[in-house]
Amino acid sequence: MRKTARRHQQGEESRLRILAATLAIAAERGYDGTSIALVTEATGLPASSVYWHFRNKDELLAETLEFSYRRWRETAPTWQDRVGIADPAEEIRDRLHRASRAITERPEFWRLGLMLGLANRPKEPAARRRYIEVRAETRTAIRDWWEQVLPAGAAGADQVADRLSRFHLAVMDGLYIGVHSGRDWDLDRLVDLIADGVHAQAVAWLADAA
């Protein structure tokens, strides 16, 4: 395994190995807990290779975040295409079930994101900035989806959709931490409950806006 199978011109593979290893480490230990030494140890590649592929640690972690985000999106629902469900309550339930599945099946992105988002040093790392961007991007997608789900032409629908998207994200945060802090969760029923709660909130806010 040492230096036998490693041939030349396989930079792309090395790059991926580095990203995957960094993701595994950073999703466990956070930004500061991730050291280049740990990455080189996990990949077998020397530090110089890491720095050939990435400018510095900050960029490595920013790209690692993007990498995990891309992988997460493969599992997560794309908010663009709606399933043809007539009943809004049902559609919301479907969405949240898919989201909860993505969180449980590919937890690294959400986990890393939470840690990057929580830690707040004075000079902000690019990785955290990138996460905030990605999160905002996701929220926009969720908001657009909500605007489609809400009855067309309702008064103040855009503002309601905005609030709902925020709430929606917070629910997923709570869901992640809850699910990953104990087994006994009955996740599907919980998601049903939450979905109905979100739906109720949507109705209430819409009534408010009118």
Added chain:
Amino acid sequence: MRKTARRHQQGEESRLRILAATLAIAAERGYDGTSIALVTEATGLPASSVYWHFRNKDELLAETLEFSYRRWRETAPTWQDRVGIADPAEEIRDRLHRASRAITERPEFWRLGLMLGLANRPKEPAARRRYIEVRAETRTAIRDWWEQVLPAGAAGADQVADRLSRFHLAVMDGLYIGVHSGRDWDLDRLVDLIADGVHAQAVAWLADAA
């Protein structure tokens, strides 16, 4: 300000200064982001003083967590004494409102706790272990409270109370992250909604157990 007002025999005050400074730093930057140098800079005390009061960094952060927990409990509801509210739904709402107030008024404990809980290195720091204990302690208190709120003698009430306490905690986690990632929150109404959701879940689980 330098060495003028600092008299002798004021070890206890120094200790508190160190704890407060460490809390402020650690709640912003997490375990690894907190360095002794930052603490000495913030307090004006040398490193040797820090190490006179605390055995090492790990113990410093463990005690800082306890310190913040104690301060948090001053604001948070004590789960022991119930207000004399007859309607369970109303009582749950009251509880969650108090909890959300504690989270918004003294966010350091919850914030630090989330970071300690998320970061997961192989050799576990005492601070994280201490947090897990404190969290378990809180959950036990919440569970006991639920057992009082649930109709006495209901079948499987203890198991339902256990699940509800877990859910309850997850809600508070999501609430924290949600509240601290944006302004436009209409917190009180949100808490009402969530409380009703929790209540609905309690009823459903109780029906299940029967």
Added chain:
DNA sequence: CACTGACTGGAGCGATCACTACAGGGACGT
């Protein structure tokens, strides 16, 4: 077969990390 350009290997840089040794300094009891 020489050359190029993409990568690797190893050695080592200064800075910062957690932590320590030790010499005081000042409020006390005696």
Added chain:
DNA sequence: ACGTCCCTGTAGTGATCGCTCCAGTCAGTG
């Protein structure tokens, strides 16, 4: 007056941090 004990100040320790330098290796190109 003197010693004791609590705490501070200075000046370090070795280890690890992120990062760099640069020679060496090997596939592809002409």
